[in-house]
Amino acid sequence: MGERTNILQKNIHQSITANRKDGIHLLKRLVQIASTQGKEADAQRIILETLFDMGLDVDLWEPNGEELQASPYFASSRYDFSGSPNVVGVLKGTGGGRSIILNGHIDVVPAGDRNQWEEDPFSGIVKNGKMYGRGVTDMKGGNVSMLVALKTLQTLNIRLKGDVIFESVIEEESGGSGTLAAILRGYQADAALIPEPTNMKIFPKQQGSMWFRIHVKGRSAHGGTRYEGVSAIDKSLIVIKHIKELEDQRNKRITDPLYAKIPIPIPINIGKIEGGEWPSSVPDFVILEGRMGVSPDEQMEDARLEIETWIEGLGEVEPWFNVHPASIEWYGGRWLPGSIDSDHELLSLLSENYRFVLNEEAIIEASPWGTDGGLLTQVGNIPSIVFGPGVTDQAHFPNEYIELDRVFEAAEIIVLTLIDWCGVEY
Amino acid sequence: MGERTNILQKNIHQSITANRKDGIHLLKRLVQIASTQGKEADAQRIILETLFDMGLDVDLWEPNGEELQASPYFASSRYDFSGSPNVVGVLKGTGGGRSIILNGHIDVVPAGDRNQWEEDPFSGIVKNGKMYGRGVTDMKGGNVSMLVALKTLQTLNIRLKGDVIFESVIEEESGGSGTLAAILRGYQADAALIPEPTNMKIFPKQQGSMWFRIHVKGRSAHGGTRYEGVSAIDKSLIVIKHIKELEDQRNKRITDPLYAKIPIPIPINIGKIEGGEWPSSVPDFVILEGRMGVSPDEQMEDARLEIETWIEGLGEVEPWFNVHPASIEWYGGRWLPGSIDSDHELLSLLSENYRFVLNEEAIIEASPWGTDGGLLTQVGNIPSIVFGPGVTDQAHFPNEYIELDRVFEAAEIIVLTLIDWCGVEY
Numbered sequence: 001m002g003e004r005t006n007i008l009q010k011n012i013h014q015s016i017t018a019n020r021k022d023g024i025h026l027l028k029r030l031v032q033i034a035s036t037q038g039k040e041a042d043a044q045r046i047i048l049e050t051l052f053d054m055g056l057d058v059d060l061w062e063p064n065g066e067e068l069q070a071s072p073y074f075a076s077s078r079y080d081f082s083g084s085p086n087v088v089g090v091l092k093g094t095g096g097g098r099s100i101i102l103n104g105h106i107d108v109v110p111a112g113d114r115n116q117w118e119e120d121p122f123s124g125i126v127k128n129g130k131m132y133g134r135g136v137t138d139m140k141g142g143n144v145s146m147l148v149a150l151k152t153l154q155t156l157n158i159r160l161k162g163d164v165i166f167e168s169v170i171e172e173e174s175g176g177s178g179t180l181a182a183i184l185r186g187y188q189a190d191a192a193l194i195p196e197p198t199n200m201k202i203f204p205k206q207q208g209s210m211w212f213r214i215h216v217k218g219r220s221a222h223g224g225t226r227y228e229g230v231s232a233i234d235k236s237l238i239v240i241k242h243i244k245e246l247e248d249q250r251n252k253r254i255t256d257p258l259y260a261k262i263p264i265p266i267p268i269n270i271g272k273i274e275g276g277e278w279p280s281s282v283p284d285f286v287i288l289e290g291r292m293g294v295s296p297d298e299q300m301e302d303a304r305l306e307i308e309t310w311i312e313g314l315g316e317v318e319p320w321f322n323v324h325p326a327s328i329e330w331y332g333g334r335w336l337p338g339s340i341d342s343d344h345e346l347l348s349l350l351s352e353n354y355r356f357v358l359n360e361e362a363i364i365e366a367s368p369w370g371t372d373g374g375l376l377t378q379v380g381n382i383p384s385i386v387f388g389p390g391v392t393d394q395a396h397f398p399n400e401y402i403e404l405d406r407v408f409e410a411a412e413i414i415v416l417t418l419i420d421w422c423g424v425e426y
Numbered sequence: 427m428g429e430r431t432n433i434l435q436k437n438i439h440q441s442i443t444a445n446r447k448d449g450i451h452l453l454k455r456l457v458q459i460a461s462t463q464g465k466e467a468d469a470q471r472i473i474l475e476t477l478f479d480m481g482l483d484v485d486l487w488e489p490n491g492e493e494l495q496a497s498p499y500f501a502s503s504r505y506d507f508s509g510s511p512n513v514v515g516v517l518k519g520t521g522g523g524r525s526i527i528l529n530g531h532i533d534v535v536p537a538g539d540r541n542q543w544e545e546d547p548f549s550g551i552v553k554n555g556k557m558y559g560r561g562v563t564d565m566k567g568g569n570v571s572m573l574v575a576l577k578t579l580q581t582l583n584i585r586l587k588g589d590v591i592f593e594s595v596i597e598e599e600s601g602g603s604g605t606l607a608a609i610l611r612g613y614q615a616d617a618a619l620i621p622e623p624t625n626m627k628i629f630p631k632q633q634g635s636m637w638f639r640i641h642v643k644g645r646s647a648h649g650g651t652r653y654e655g656v657s658a659i660d661k662s663l664i665v666i667k668h669i670k671e672l673e674d675q676r677n678k679r680i681t682d683p684l685y686a687k688i689p690i691p692i693p694i695n696i697g698k699i700e701g702g703e704w705p706s707s708v709p710d711f712v713i714l715e716g717r718m719g720v721s722p723d724e725q726m727e728d729a730r731l732e733i734e735t736w737i738e739g740l741g742e743v744e745p746w747f748n749v750h751p752a753s754i755e756w757y758g759g760r761w762l763p764g765s766i767d768s769d770h771e772l773l774s775l776l777s778e779n780y781r782f783v784l785n786e787e788a789i790i791e792a793s794p795w796g797t798d799g800g801l802l803t804q805v806g807n808i809p810s811i812v813f814g815p816g817v818t819d820q821a822h823f824p825n826e827y828i829e830l831d832r833v834f835e836a837a838e839i840i841v842l843t844l845i846d847w848c849g850v851e852y
Contacts, residue, residue: 127427207650211705222822223695223717224794226634233699237663269649271709272657272702278759279637280717288697291649291706333706369649394649 009356012415015152016408017403022151023411024126024404026050027144031124031133034253035104035106037113040170043106044087047168050147051089054154056166059088063170063181073182073379075175075334081214086178087168088187089277091150097161097423099193100346101382102144103372104181105172109133116398117254130401137390141145141402142195145389149413149418162422165189175333178188179372183380191346191383191421192376193414197390198408202354204347205258205268208294208337208374209314210304210330212286214239214311215277217324220284229282233275236286238318239311243268243290244300246310254295258366265366266293268296268307296339296366335370338377338384346385346421353416357409438628438841440580442834447835448577449831450552450695452476453570457550457559461532464504466596469532470513473594476573477515480580482592485514489596497610501601501760512604513594515578515612518666522588523714525619525774525848526574527808529605529798530569531598534561535822542824555826563816568593568621568827571815574837576845580833588848591615598798601759602712609806617772617809617847619840624660624817626832628780629793630773630811631684634720634763634800636730636756639713640665640737643750646710655708656746659701662712663689665737665745669694669716672736680721684792692719693731693775718729722765722792730756764803764810772811772847779842807846811852813839 004379014029016023043061048202051058061280063086076159086104093099101229111134122132131141146166153160165187187245217238221229247268259265276283293301308328315322343379347364354362373384397421442449447448452472461469470486477484491505519525537560545551547560554612557567572592579586595604642662647655656702668846673694685691696716702709720729734754741748766773773790780788799810815832 103477172694209650209706222795223693223697224635226693226695226795227689228819231696233666233696236699237666240663263653267649267652267705269708270657270659270702271705271707273662273709273712274700276696276715277697279715280635280695281696281697282695289702289705293650358699359623369648423761 010151011156012412016153020408023144023148027140028124030140031120031136034122035108035111037107037174038082038104044085047087052153056091058090060085063177068177068181073180076177077174080224084170086170086181088215089166091164093162093422095159099189100165100420100421101165101167101189101215102146103167103192103194104139104146106168107170107173109173116355118399130403132401134400136399137197137402139196139390141390143386143405145407145410145414146193149414152415154317159425160422161425176372176375179375187316192372194371194386196371196386197392198386198388199392201363201365202350202387203377205296205339205366206337206371206386207368207372208335208370210334211291211293211332213289213329213331214287215327215388218284221282226282232283232286235320240270242314242317266295268292294337299351306410336374336378338373340383340385344383349420350387350417353413357412365397438581438838440577441581443549443835446834449570449574453566454550456563456566457805458548460536460548462536463533466510466532473513473570473765475506482515482517487604489803494603494607499606500600502603503600510596512596512607515592517590518850519588519768519848520585520608524847525589525615526847527593527615529593529618529620530565530572532594533596533599533692534601544825554804556829558827560826563828564821565622565816565831567816568814571621571833571836571840578841585851586848587851602798602801605801612644615808619814620797620799621814622797622812623818623821624814625810625818627789627791628776628813629791631722631765631791631792632763632797632799632812633794634761634796635717636760637717637758639755639757641713641753642712643712647708649706651710658709661746666696668740668743692721694718720763722763763798767809770809776813776843776847779839780811780840783838
């Protein structure tokens with residue numbers, strides 16, 4: 001650091017400021033495309049052109065569903081990725097430096113109920129320094145931070161020693177098949193950075209999660225003689241209470257100081273309940289659907305086994321379950337936990353550059369949700385950090401926005417970190 | 427009773443036995459018509475022809491939706507009854523006797539999941555003395571008992587003093603609009619008998635019931651930070667427990683000896699639960715649907731007010747409800763309770779004839795469900811008794827059946843009771 005970085009940072013800051021208008025224009029164009037699952041192609045085309053214009057090596061391909069299915073980490077609602085390409089751009093280093101993957105997803109969740117939006121969800125309208133639209137915070141804003149960072153390196157003719165691999169992936173919102181496909185295609189690096197919406201916090205650990213469905217049985221009867229039946233709703237209350245106890249036990253085990261301020265580090269959330277068919281019948285089934293948080297320090301398989309065994313133990317709480325066991329199945333979303341060593345150099349470099357640019361200490365926490373960082377860490381063996389300009393509690397919500405200043409602050413921190421991590425050829 | 431009845435009963439028994447084949451044939455024809463809501467016409471046509479062939483005055487009409495809607499007792503999912511006629515046949519008495527309504531519904535509930543039926547639900551197949559099919563027990567078997575009773579009177583040339591009004595009504599399974607229409611058309615009598623499936627028990631009192639829907643609110647959040655939200659599922663557990671306490675209180679007040687053997691005389695059944703939309707979101711709503719039993723000795727309005735006030739009191743149990751009150755609405759089914767005085771002569775005549783025909787004491791209980799007897803009692807002011815040959819726990823179930831012997835035993839008891847109640851012109 002010191003003198004060199006002061007001058008360099010001034011140049012970088014000036015260059016980013018000079019290119020701010022272009023960055024906002026790019027973000028707006030991306031937000032105006034509703035790149036929901038299956039409809040990512042038009043947005044990827046813009047990414048491709050941007051990378052091409054910067055002179056990067058580009059690679060665009062449609063992930064191979066058959067190949068993906070063969071992986072135990074595959075989790076998607078579809079097998080055919082026609083029309084849903086991944087895009088990768090490689091900024092080749094001069095050699096001898098450490099490489100890095102900059103990973104961002106191009107897919108966005110659906111806009112949901114349009115009536116809850118004040119403006120068209122794909123307007124990209126700017127008001128009071130905020131841009132609005134589905135996906136602007138999660139995570140097209142973060143993607144633009146990375147692209148602005150790369151552009152700045154090119155503008156200032158800064159030549160890195162290590163490779164920078166920029167990945168614009170599909171399917172993060174639906175199980176991570178885009179990043180999985182990039183790993184299977186052979187993209188490797190010494191570390192990875194993912195600018196998901198962290199409110200500019202740095203997440204060296206990300207919670208994993210998986211969805212489950214629990215079936216609870218009852219015995220039907222007419223509501224007027226409900227004592228002749230067994231209510232699956234009543235029994236499901238026991239199941240819910242039982243799961244709360246497991247959540248309690250699991251969270252008591254968490255000692256990582258990164259979780260110190262988090263009330264429930266790895267929650268088990270019951271998100272959906274459905275049972276019975278008729279008001280005047282005793283309900284003979286209930287289905288519970290939920291999300292189990294998985295600690296960065298545990299294996300998915302261990303977490304799965306723990307709750308499965310716990311559900312088997314319901315018979316000790318209530319004899320009904322000995323004869324009519326509740327069953328648990330795994331379906332839908334699954335996000336691997338991710339983590340990087342607390343003394344990893346990328347973490348300290350990122351924190352230092354944060355302080356350097358923003359004159360305050362970075363907040364370092366464990367994230368309460370999973371990202372593609374889990375796949376990069378566990379499948380790709382690439383230590384990953386999540387840090388981005390988006391507003392955490394705006395993700396997936398109506399009137400999603402991002403504060404544009406954060407996009408360019410993040411870009412500045414990223415450029416400096418790339419220089420420190422990959423090294424510079426003078 | 428005594429000598430006269432012994433000879434008479436022998437003749438009646440012989441006549442019923444001689445006509446057994448015809449009765450079974452009639453029941454089979456009725457069962458083979460899937461007379462679900464809106465599709466009652468073909469079955470009513472058979473009833474019409476049967477009444478006509480016996481020489482009764484017949485009245486067939488489609489209930490007037492507009493007129494019905496004007497009644498506070500109207501409860502149906504439809505307003506148009508085109509193609510869904512009621513049929514009434516009147517066996518005029520010679521004068522000076524007490525009149526009686528014999529009321530049975532022709533509508534049946536849907537067959538449900540065909541895979542759970544061993545035979546076609548509308549086969550009317552007979553195996554080991556049982557006829558199978560949707561509606562055979564609830565309550566076409568009971569209707570045939572009444573028709574066999576009337577036929578027997580005709581065959582034996584027994585001329586009653588009082589009128590017998592046979593009503594074949596629509597819509598019992600959907601709120602009673604058929605019987606309501608018959609009352610509004612002016613059909614009146616000194617008492618009524620309804621052969622719903624009581625397992626040959628005599629029900630001088632019938633529980634009323636009404637359906638409710640309770641809305642419980644929560645506050646959404648990401649499942650990974652579930653502590654930032656408020657789970658409507660968790661809150662609904664409190665609501666369910668609260669309702670159980672009300673059920674307890676209400677049942678402690680029941681002292682009627684007819685309920686002595688019934689564990690919960692007037693249950694409040696939660697039949698359906700639905701809440702949340704996404705496994706990894708904190709659910710912000712739950713909807714509970716249920717059925718509230720109403721005692722024969724209370725007014726519907728009082729029961730309604732009691733639970734409404736009780737739900738308002740949730741804030742004392744859990745402060746959340748003060749700010750986000752749970753709300754209750756009334757929808758769908760509503761069945762008025764019905765009752766007849768315990769010293770009513772129809773009750774004693776029916777019990778005596780039961781003993782006379784079957785050589786055992788009749789079981790007299792309060793029914794755990796409502797019938798059209800509630801409308802006849804409360805709107806028509808016609809004291810009503812429910813007694814019939816069907817198998818209570820087969821109603822609405824797959825592989826519904828009736829034991830054919832019961833159909834003819836009930837017919838015999840009904841003939842003798844009509845003779846005693848209406849009087850005979852010799």
